[in-house]
Each structure stands twice: as C-alpha cells, then as structure tokens.
Amino acid sequence: MSNSSNETPPIVQYSLLDDSNSNAPVEPLAWRVRTSKRVRNPKIQVFPHGGVEVVVHPRTRPREIEAFVRENSAWIERTRLEFRELRPDEKALPDRIELPAIGESLAVHYSGKGTGKTREAQGVLFVDSAKPDPAECRPLLRDWLKRKARPILRDAVAVQRDFTGLSPRRVQVRLQTTRWGSCSTTGTLSLNAALLLRSPEELRYVVIHELCHLEHMNHSKQYWRLVSRFEPDYRRFEHRLNRAWQTSPQWLIG
Numbered sequence: 001m002s003n004s005s006n007e008t009p010p011i012v013q014y015s016l017l018d019d020s021n022s023n024a025p026v027e028p029l030a031w032r033v034r035t036s037k038r039v040r041n042p043k044i045q046v047f048p049h050g051g052v053e054v055v056v057h058p059r060t061r062p063r064e065i066e067a068f069v070r071e072n073s074a075w076i077e078r079t080r081l082e083f084r085e086l087r088p089d090e091k092a093l094p095d096r097i098e099l100p101a102i103g104e105s106l107a108v109h110y111s112g113k114g115t116g117k118t119r120e121a122q123g124v125l126f127v128d129s130a131k132p133d134p135a136e137c138r139p140l141l142r143d144w145l146k147r148k149a150r151p152i153l154r155d156a157v158a159v160q161r162d163f164t165g166l167s168p169r170r171v172q173v174r175l176q177t178t179r180w181g182s183c184s185t186t187g188t189l190s191l192n193a194a195l196l197l198r199s200p201e202e203l204r205y206v207v208i209h210e211l212c213h214l215e216h217m218n219h220s221k222q223y224w225r226l227v228s229r230f231e232p233d234y235r236r237f238e239h240r241l242n243r244a245w246q247t248s249p250q251w252l253i254g
C-alpha cells in the first residue's frame, strides 16, 4: 500500500511489529518511512496512537533516517506521552472486539487461568492469560487475530483471483502495523490480519491492490490503470487505508 498523492507512491516500507516480535516491550519506539520527492528535509510525524512516520526524499539513506530519528527521539517520546495522556478513555485491554470485515463482534473475557490459550464460544472470546494485564494479553489477542484471519483472508484472495484472473503462488497472513499487504517478486501475497478490523470493501480493495502487483511490481501508471479496472474508486480506498493506522486500537499496535 502507499500514500495517495499523485506522484509515484513509495514502495519503501519498514515493518514494525510483525510475527517475529510478539515479545517486544509494550510500546517500543518503531517508525515507518514514507518517501516523497517533494520533501527536502526529513520530517517526523507522531500519530495519536503512538505510531511514528518519517517522511524523507527517496534518495535518503537508511543510516541518515536512523540518525535523524535518534536526534529527535526526546521530542518523539514527549509527543507520544502527550497523546497518551489525551486519550485516557481507551482501556488497556478491550472488552469487545469489532471485526467489520466479517460482520462479527466479540465480547472479550479475561479469565486469568494461565493456560496462555484463547478460544471463541458463542460470541465470546476467552483469553486465558497468566495475568489479566496488557503485557500478557495483548500478544495473545494478536495471535488469535492472526489465526482467525488466515482462512478468511485466503478465501478473500480466492474470490478476487476469480474476479481478476490474477493468481498468486502463495498467500501469507501476518500482523503488522504499517502495511496492509505486500506482494513479492516470487508471487507470494502477504496480507495483514488487521484487515479484519476494516470494512469488507477495504479488505477487498487491499486484495485487489496486491493481486495487481503480480502484473506490475511497482506503482506505475500502468499499474494504477490495471487497479482501476477492478476498482475505479481506488484513490478513495488508498486515502482511507493510509489514515486507518491512526485509529488502530492499542492492543493491535503493541
């Protein structure tokens, strides 16, 4: 996915909390990079949910980006803290999880039984963590979401494969905080389990976006022309999905 400006959207993506990272501290400092040819000096933006975006010119080297973030780390931390204080109403752990993509809404029950398991029964998600605290439960919730998303997203790909005639070699489901999906040169399509928290239309769009990369591994004019054949309103979806990170619930982020 990319930004929706009219210049060539960037492909640079830095993954933050993916599968390998579920033991990370509750709120690690992580950032994503967006490139823009219009940006001369790097800029940092802190989002209300604590996400950090660095906007740089495409020619900026990773080492320079890291140095820039380090120089500004005190300001970043201060700003994240201010945001956190501004939103005291979000509970550390959700007592309900909405999954609009599949029209489900689940009450969440934390039992404190300590088995480290999650299970669903009759509209309730039972989380058996050792302690009912965010550090224990959030990774369990994220693992549950990944498992739940796998067959659903694979089905969504099958539907759009038939619609577009574009067929990936493999479908992978991961949980990340900066990208909705990706497509590799070897034909592997990766989708973000967090798509279950978006609308069915947005989920469908992300699948189409990634399938079209099987034809064009870039965001060229030809690429967008192909996308528009399957979703004429793609700009609106790009815009919406790029902003969606700002409202991701805390348990999903870290």
Ligand SMILES: [Zn+2]
Pocket (backbone or CB within 6 Å): 001, 002, 209, 213, 219
């Ligand atoms: Zn893309």
